[in-house]
Amino acid sequence: MKVLDLQCQHGHVFEGWFGSEDDFQSQKQRGLVQCPLCADIHIDKRLSAPRLNLGAREPAAAPVASSVSHAASDTPVEASTLPPALQAAWLQLARKVVANTEDVGPRFADEARRMHHGEIQERAIRGQATAQEALQLLDEGIAVMPLPLPAAAKETLQ
Structure with missing residues (x-):
């Protein structure tokens, strides 16, 4: 089994397991290798070194990343700058x-309105709405939140 460090064109880093280089x-x-965060199929292998067990030494302490300071600034944090642990938590x-x-798909705005007006039973839904539809829902007092979901969240990883 080959474990490869991979990266999409948006900078998301992830791991892939393949039977061989030819398999990868x-x-x-065939477009089967996709980023689990954004479904990008433009994937490159990153340089990686195999782990060699050369003795029973204690592993060196990893430096602590100061990624929190990025979140505290006024500049939005790009997904590609997030540490892999945060990317995994998001997924x-x-x-x-x-x-x-x-998933109610493009019927999201209509379903949300029907629930808000008591026409149907309330339930947790997700779907697609245009920016204009989302603003109209908010104006009507219906709470909505944009939440881009990566394709990998919608299916089981093999």
Whole structure:
């Protein structure tokens, strides 16, 4: 089994497991290798070194990243600058949202209105709405929140 460090064109870093280099190249050519955060198929291998167990030495302490200071600034944090642990946490959260909501697709605005007016039973929904529809819902007092969900959150990873 080959474990490869991969990166999409948006800078998201992730790991892929393949039977061989040929297996990786074949899957990449067929568009089967996708970023789990943004579904980008433009994937590159990153340089990686195999872990060699050369003795029973204590592992060196990893330097502590100061990623919190980025979040505290006025500049928005790009997903590609987030540490892999935060990217993984975001993907886990997105999967929970998908697992606990019903996808109503483009009917989102209509379903939200019907629930708000008591025409149908309230339930957790997600779907697509235009920016104009979202603003109209907010003007009507219906709470909505844009939440871009990566394609990988909607399916089981193999």
